[in-house]
Amino acid sequence: xxxxxxxxxxxxxxxxxxxxxxxxxxxxxxxxxxxxxxxxxxxxxxxxxxxxxxxxxxxxxxxxxxxxxxxxxxxxxxxxxxxxxxxxxxxxxxxxxxxxxxxxxxxxxxxxxxxxxxxxxxxxxxxxxxxxxxxxxxxxxxxxxxxxxxxxxxxxxxxxxxxxxxxxxxxxxxxxxxxxxxxxxxxxxxxxxxxxxxxxxxxxxxxxxxxxxxxxxxxxxxxxxxxxxxxxxxxxxxxxxxxxxxxxxxxxxxxxxxxxxxxxxxxxxxxxxxxxxxxxxxxxxxxxxxxxxxxxxxxxxxxxxxxxxxxxxxxxxxxxxxxxxxxxxxxxxxxxxxxxxxxxxxxxxxxxxxxxxxxxxxxxxxxxxxxxxxxxxxxxxxxxxxxxxxxxxxxxxxxxxxxxxxxxxxxxxxxxxxxxxxxxxxxxxxxxxxxxxxxxxxxxxxxxxxxxxxxxxxxxxxxxxxxxxxxxxxxxxxxxxxxxxxxxxxxxxxxxxxxxxxxxxxxxxxxxxxxxxxxxxxxxxxxxxxxxxxxxxxxxxxxxxxxxxxxxxxxxxxxxxxxxxxxxxxxxxxxxxxxxxxxxxxxxxxxxxxxxxxxxxxxxxxxxxxxxxxxxxxxxxxxxxxxxxxxxxxxxxxxxxxxxxxxxxxxxxxxxxxxxxx
Amino acid sequence: xxxxxxxxxxxxxxxxxxxxxxxxxxxxxxxxxxxxxxxxxxxxxxxxxxxxxxxxxxxxxxxxxxxxxxxxxxxxxxxxxxxxxxxxxxxxxxxxxxxxxxxxxxxxxxxxxxxxxxxxxxxxxxxxxxxxxxxxxxxxxxxxxxxxxxxxxxxxxxxxxxx
Numbered sequence: 141x142x143x144x145x146x147x148x149x150x151x152x153x154x155x156x157x158x159x160x161x162x163x164x165x166x167x168x169x170x171x172x173x174x175x176x177x178x179x180x181x182x183x184x185x186x187x188x189x190x191x192x193x194x195x196x197x198x199x200x201x202x203x204x205x206x207x208x209x210x211x212x213x214x215x216x217x218x219x220x221x222x223x224x225x226x227x228x229x230x231x232x233x234x235x236x237x238x239x240x241x242x243x244x245x246x247x248x249x250x251x252x253x254x255x256x257x258x259x260x261x262x263x264x265x266x267x268x269x270x271x272x273x274x275x276x277x278x279x280x281x282x283x284x285x286x287x288x289x290x291x292x293x294x295x296x297x298x299x300x301x302x303x304x305x306x307x308x309x310x311x312x313x314x315x316x317x318x319x320x321x322x323x324x325x326x327x328x329x330x331x332x333x334x335x336x337x338x339x340x341x342x343x344x345x346x347x348x349x350x351x352x353x354x355x356x357x358x359x360x361x362x363x364x365x366x367x368x369x370x371x372x373x374x375x376x377x378x379x380x381x382x383x384x385x386x387x388x389x390x391x392x393x394x395x396x397x398x399x400x401x402x403x404x405x406x407x408x409x410x411x412x413x414x415x416x417x418x419x420x421x422x423x424x425x426x427x428x429x430x431x432x433x434x435x436x437x438x439x440x441x442x443x444x445x446x447x448x449x450x451x452x453x454x455x456x457x458x459x460x461x462x463x464x465x466x467x468x469x470x471x472x473x474x475x476x477x478x479x480x481x482x483x484x485x486x487x488x489x490x491x492x493x494x495x496x497x498x499x500x501x502x503x504x505x506x507x508x509x510x511x512x513x514x515x516x517x518x519x520x521x522x523x524x525x526x527x528x529x530x531x532x533x534x535x536x537x538x539x540x541x542x543x544x545x546x547x548x549x550x551x552x553x554x555x556x557x558x559x560x561x562x563x564x565x566x567x568x569x570x571x572x573x574x575x576x577x578x579x580x581x582x583x584x585x586x587x588x589x590x591x592x593x594x595x596x597x598x599x600x601x602x603x604x605x606x607x608x609x610x611x612x613x614x615x616x617x618x619x620x621x622x623x624x625x626x627x628x629x630x631x632x633x634x635x636x637x638x639x640x641x642x643x644x645x646x647x648x649x650x651x652x653x654x655x656x657x658x659x660x661x662x663x664x665x666x667x668x669x670x671x672x673x674x675x676x677x678x679x680x681x682x683x684x685x686x687x688x689x690x691x692x693x694x695x696x697x698x699x700x701x702x703x704x705x706x707x708x709x710x711x712x713x714x715x716x717x718x719x720x721x722x723x724x725x726x727x728x729x730x731x732x733x734x735x736x737x738x739x740x741x742x743x744x745x746x747x748x749x750x751x752x753x754x755x756x757x758x759x760x761x762x763x764x765x766x767x768x769x770x771x772x773x774x775x776x777x778x779x780x781x782x783x784x785x786x787x788x789x790x791x792x793x794x795x796x797x798x799x800x801x802x
Numbered sequence: 803x804x805x806x807x808x809x810x811x812x813x814x815x816x817x818x819x820x821x822x823x824x825x826x827x828x829x830x831x832x833x834x835x836x837x838x839x840x841x842x843x844x845x846x847x848x849x850x851x852x853x854x855x856x857x858x859x860x861x862x863x864x865x866x867x868x869x870x871x872x873x874x875x876x877x878x879x880x881x882x883x884x885x886x887x888x889x890x891x892x893x894x895x896x897x898x899x900x901x902x903x904x905x906x907x908x909x910x911x912x913x914x915x916x917x918x919x920x921x922x923x924x925x926x927x928x929x930x931x932x933x934x935x936x937x938x939x940x941x942x943x944x945x946x947x948x949x950x951x952x953x954x955x956x957x958x959x960x961x962x963x964x965x
Contacts, residue, residue, distance in 0.1 A: 484812050496816060500823045507827065522838035522936055524856065526907075529834035533827050540819075659873045659892050711896075721896045740893035743871045750873050752893050 143208050143287040146196035149189045150237075150287075153244070154277040156186040160247075160270030164263035168336075176263035180251035183266055186273065187244040194241045197286055198228050207293040210234060210286045216299035216716055218687035226310045227300040232434060232450075233286035235313060239430075240276050242314070243321045247273070250325060250350070257346060264332035265325075272324045275457045283450050299687065299716030308368030316361030316388060320426045322354025323395060327423035330416045331465060334472040339412045344405035347419070349777040351402060355395045356773035362388050363766040371725060376657065376736055376754040378762065381530040386509040387429035390502050394422040397498035400491050408553060410481075410488055413473040414495070420465045425502075427458045432509075483555045490548040497541040504533040539592060542645065545638050546572075546599040549607050568602035583654050583757070593649035597642035604635040630779035637772025640765045647762030651734075656755040659740065663748035671755040673735060674698045679747050680711075680739070688714040688722075693739050693749065697728065704728070709737045709751075734759040836907060840937035842944065844910065845884040851910050854919075857886060858905040858934035859941075866900050879906060879916075881941035890918040897923035903934030 160182035167175025197210070201224045206212040214230045229235040247269045254262035280286070329347035333339045365385070370378040379385065398418040404411045435451025482488035508525040516522055550564045576595035580586045611627060614620045660668050664679035678694040691711040697704045707726040714720070725738035733755060740750030838856045839849050849855060862878035862885050869875070873892060877900070878885040888906050898904060898921060908918035 489812065492816075493819075496819065500820065504823070504827045507831065511831075522856075524836045524838070525831070526834050526836050526854070529830045532830035532834065533823075536826060537823060661871050661873060719897075719899075723896055738893070740873070743868060748871060750893055 142196050143200060143205070143289065146193045147285060147287040149193040149196070150277065150281055150285075153186050153189045153193065153240070154274065154281050156182055156189065157270050157273035157277055160186060161267050161274055162270075163267075164270075165267035165335075168260040168263040168267070171260075173259070176259050179263045179266040180254075182270070183244070183247040183251040186270075187241075187248045190237075190241045190244045190277075194228075194237055197234060197237060198225060201225065201228055204297070206295075206297050207289050208286075209288045209290045212290055212294055212297045214298070214300055216297040216687065218715065219297075219300055219305075220686050222310060223300055223305050226313075227304070229313045230300050230304050230309070233280070233284045233288075235317075236276070236280050236284055236434070237286050238314065239317050239321060240273065240280060242317050243269070243273055243276060243324060246321055246325050250328075254346075261332055261336060261338075261343075261346070264335050265328045268328035268331040269324060272328070272461075275461070279450075279453050279457065283453050296716075299714060302688070302712065302714040302717050302720055302722045303372070305714070306368060306372055308364060308372065312361060312364045312368055315357055315364055319354050319356075319358025319361045320388070320391065320429065322350065322357055323391060323419075323422050323426050325354065326351040326395075326398065326419045327465075330419035331468065334416060334468050337472055339405075339416060339473070341406050341409050344402050344412075344415065345782065348399070348402045348406055349782050351395065351399050351419075352773050352777050355392075355399055356770045358388065358392050358395060359766060359773070360770050362392060363763065367763055370759075371727060373723075373725075376655075376725075376738075376752070376756065378651075378759075381508070381527045383432055383509050383513075386505050387432040390505050390509070391422050391425040391429060393498050393502040393505070394418055394425060397495045397502075398422055400494050400498075404488055404491050408482070408488060411492075411495075413469075416469060416473060418495075418499075420462075420469065424458065424462050424465075427454065427461060430454055431458060432513075482553070485551065485558045485561070486556050487548060487551050487553045490544050490551055494541060494544050494548070497537055497544070501534060501537045501541075504537065505530065508533075535589070539596065542593075542596040542600070542641075545641065546596060546603050549603050549635065549638070564606050568599050568606055571602045572596070572599035580653075583650065585654075587653055590649045590653045593645050597646045600638050600642040604639060607635065628779070630776045630781070633772045633774070633776030633779070635772070636775055637769045640768030640770070640772055642765070643761050643768060644765030647758045647760070647765060650758035651756045651762060654757045658753045660751055660753065661743055661748055662751045663744075663746050666748075668751075668753060670753055671733075672699060673704070673755070675737070675751075675753055677749070677751060680742070680749055683710075685712065687716070688712045690724075691739065691742075693726075693737075693751075695726075695737050695751070697735060707735070707737050709739045711739050729760055731760055733757045838905075838936070840940050841879055841881045841884040841886045842937075842941055844886055844914075844916075849910055851912055854907060854909060856905055856907045857888075857916060857937075858903070859885075859937040860903055860934065861898070861900050863900045879904065881937040883941040883944060886916050887914065888916045888918050888921075890921055894921055895923040899923075903938070905934055 160179065163175050164179035164182070167173070167178075197208075199205075200208045200211045201215050202221070204211075204215070204217055206215075210231060210233050214227045214234070215224055219227065227234075229238045247266060250262070250265055250269065254265070257265075326347055329343065329350065333343040333347075362385075365388070366378045369380070370376070398415065401411050401415040401418055405415045431451065431454040435448075435454060508529050512523050512525055546568060547561070547565065550568075551561045572595040575598040576591040577586075579594045579598075580590045583590070608627075612620055612623045614623050656671050658668060658670055662668060662677035664677060666677050668675045668677075674697070676696040676698070678696060680691050680693045683690045683692040689712070693709045693711075695707045695709065697707060705728045707728055709726040710724040712722045712724060714722070723738050725736055727737075728735045734757075736754035736756060738752045740752060742749050836854050836856055838858065841857060841859050843849060844857060857879055859879045859881040862880045865876075865878040865885075867876050874889065875891075875894065876887060876889045879888050880886075888908075890906070890908075895904075902923060905922040906916060906918040907920040907922070908916055910916050
């Protein structure tokens with residue numbers, strides 16, 4: 141009975157979304173206040189029914205209701221409770237329900253925090269979000285019902301794919317979806333502004349925090365996926381340029397361009413049409429991502445079972461979204477004007493370069509990802525585009541972008557003088573060059589790519605120092621503290637995010653440039669040396685887990701004869717997936733290096749195994765930098781100016797670029 | 803510079819940057835396309851020796867050998883028609899097994915041996931790497947065509963005799 145209620149609630153959510161996408165919009169066009177006022181209530185109602193539906197599906201998993209086909213194929217009696225809850229998003233149908241629930245959640249958030257927006261604007265935003273909901277809920281209702289019943293109820297389910305039985309499964313998909321879906325908000329704001337014919341600084345200010353928060357979630361989601369692959373796959377890699385990774389990375393690149401372009405639009409009123417275009421394209425790429433993962437065109441751990449109707453549905457949805465938004469854009473955008481002018485040497489120019497580079501990088505990733513799929517679809521043969529392509533294109537494009545991160549914050553808006561900026565840049569360049577010489581040498585070997593990365597990374601930190609010193613200068617300590625307290629929080633957020641990026645790229649460059657890797661055959665008691673550490677293999681024994689049997693290895697790691705730590709790489713065989721052993725790497729992390737061990741295969745009869753040993757310097761920096769980037773994003777949105785609009789409107793003061801609101 | 807010239811210079815810089823990027827992309831693209839070939843294709847016609855390719859098919863039963871107790875293994879990859887000797891040094895994927903579909907990426911030596919730098923197996927028990935499936939399908943289609951040709955051939959022969 142309960143699953144049928146869930147299905148009914150989904151249909152109800154669909155109907156509510158249809159109403160949400162029409163009434164408030166018509167109300168906004170005709171100035172009917174009562175119709176517009178329905179928008180927030182509809183958003184809440186939609187969220188409520190979907191949340192209950194989601195709860196019912198989760199209950200089917202927790203209570204082992206294998207009459208629900210989706211639960212039967214993704215859960216089992218022995219699956220631990222935390223994985224039973226996360227198994228709800230372990231397959232296509234349930235993850236789509238989570239996607240829709242999160243979309244409705246963003247709708248509720250917009251409804252709650254939009255009291256200070258003109259009601260016509262917030263109604264249009266919620267109406268566009270309703271349309272997006274219609275598209276996705278329709279996808280689920282018409283092609284992928286998670287509540288489908290089985291005629292023959294099995295005694296036990298098929299269990300969750302062993303690869304997904306990992307703590308990463310609990311956090312990676314929800315965070316990633318928060319990011320993906322969040323760009324629907326940026327899209328809705330852009331569409332609402334186009335419909336209302338008012339693309340101005342205030343639109344950019346409303347849209348900016350939403351875009352930044354979505355970006356933070358997407359950043360964390362991607363990084364967590366990468367962290368998971370690193371720990372789980374046993375290959376020691378953290379990025380594979382796999383089509384599904386690219387599917388999340390392409391919107392990230394455009395979203396990064398978007399948050400910078402929005403900054404120009406908010407501060408200077410420039411780039412308006414371009415910003416709207418980026419918002420449209422970012423959202424379109426999230427749908428492309430959904431297509432790649434859910435249509436079955438690619439096979440990977442992320443790809444769900446093939447069903448051609450699903451792919452067709454998403455393609456049609458994508459065509460409708462792009463078609464309508466571009467028509468609206470062509471019709472409305474030419475009227476919005478160009479905004480303030482600027483000279484060659486200005487913050488605007490640097491951000492323009494940032495945008496060009498990010499868009500080109502995104503296009504390059506897009507070509508590499510889509511070309512083999514298109515060739516295959518046309519029946520012209522099978523091929524793949526390997527990581528060397530992406531590295532060869534991506535790295536040269538990123539280096540000028542990173543250099544912009546050094547220059548940008550030190551160049552004034554509108555009309556800066558080259559000389560004045562250079563005076564501030566000289567010490568930054570000097571420190572960067574020094575670091576670029578010393579740091580790689582300290583790692584043992586100087587290399588040009590590592591040196592360049594070290595230069596830009598230290599330069600980015602140096603830029604912060606040069607930028608912050610005059611802002612906190614005061615004769616007394618209390619004066620200094622007062623000035624630190626009064627620092628512009630979103631300015632600080634930018635610098636923190638940039639420095640997070642600097643730390644991440646140091647991690648990437650060091651881990652790539654100075655890693656050491658060995659595949660060796662080790663009999664119990666044998667020792668292998670790497671990077672100053674001795675690894676003593678103590679053999680493998682059989683151990684029993686909740687729903688799996690494990691070959692449990694023990695390796696002692698010592699430095700200069702002193703025992704440092706003991707690692708336990710495993711090879712697990714899950715009861716329900718006997719033919720699918722899983723490698724569990726074991727990692728000892730510290731600030732300056734990771735030591736990483738995974739088990740290969742047993743050889744001979746002496747208990748010897750092939751063991752893979754990695755030494756990876758600075759991996760912790762890679763992950764830490766991402767967290768700092770996210771903190772920077774949160775700082776940026778916590779700026780008071782995003783919450784002070786009502787006051788400003790009431791007192792009648794307006795920014796120079798703000799066009800009349802209401 | 804006058805503002806107008808400055809704008810032109812900026813525009814020029816953007817165009818140049820874009821051009822460089824395009825050249826970079828196309829160049830890297832040309833060099834890094836990895837084409838897929840079936841064992842039959844490798845056996846039959848010239849497959850380039852100097853560039854990385856992918857081959858796919860089933861690991862032929864009874865051909866998997868480990869060189870002593872080293873990390874180097876050899877095995878045959880077959881599509882049912884032809885089989886190729888593959889040599890690989892390193893740790894094999896978890897789902898590598900005789901009789902299973904795999905894809906190997908690497909280079910072909912002139913003696914017909916394939917030196918793999920990567921071996922990919924399927925991600926779970928339920929499906930095969932698409933390339934491996936394709937190789938089997940192509941070989942099957944070929945076998946079927948050959949069978950049909952064989953059936954047609956006697957007829958042609960007899961009509962030939964009739965003349």
